[in-house]
Amino acid sequence: MGHGGEPRRAQAPDGELGTAVTRAQQGDEIAFAVAYRLVQPGLLGYLRGLVGDDAEDVAAEAWLEIARDLARFRGDGAGFRGWTATIARHRAMDHLRRQKSRPRAAALEQDMLELPSAHNTPEQALESISTERALALIADLPRDQAEAVLLRVVVGLDGPAAARVLGKRPGAVRTSAYRGLRRLAERLGARGVTGGRGDGVTDEGPKTLGDSR
Structure with missing residues (x-):
């Protein structure tokens, strides 16, 4: 739920996200920033459920990989959400192995x-x-x-x-x-x-x- 009791959506419209990703793949840095803004809230929420307070650090690692491999991505907005979630989960598992702990559904934003x-x-x-x-x-x-x-x-x-x-x-x-x-x-x-x-x-x-x- 959003502030003041108003509902807000967890994910961005697929069409808007897909357009931003396509432009970002063509080198549009502003479009990449738009894609980041649309995906980051849900991605961070998911990571908070896995690694708790370390979510922002893990998300930063994930976005470095996402930016590096963006040209290889093929798909639409919904596919991009899934692709970024997979990368984020891999980074979270790496983090947890380093911490020798288990994934947990911790306090979310x-x-x-x-x-x-x-x-x-x-x-x-x-x-x-x-x-x-x-x-x-x-x-x-x-x-x-x-x-x-x-x-x-x-x-x-x-x-x-x-x-x-x-x-x-x-x-x-x-x-x-x-x-x-x-x-x-x-x-x-x-x-x-x-x-x-x-x-x-x-x-x-x-x-x-x-x-x-």
């Missing part, structure tokens, strides 16, 4: 998390609480569920793209995201959440606040 649509059961539960509380609940999820929720909801990847980042089958990632969202909803059951499955997480990508799909 408060405004990094965008909750899915209010039209679905688990998301109704999430929307009924503060962002801080939602982040605390995500931090308590099992690692596979937390990372799936982060990739689907924070970074905004669809099922196949999230699966490629994690090196898993799309069905497994979809299940982890669903279970994570359901677990969050169950913890808030006293708030009157009812209804069927309604996870709002499909292979077409997660819904976000303000998304009428």
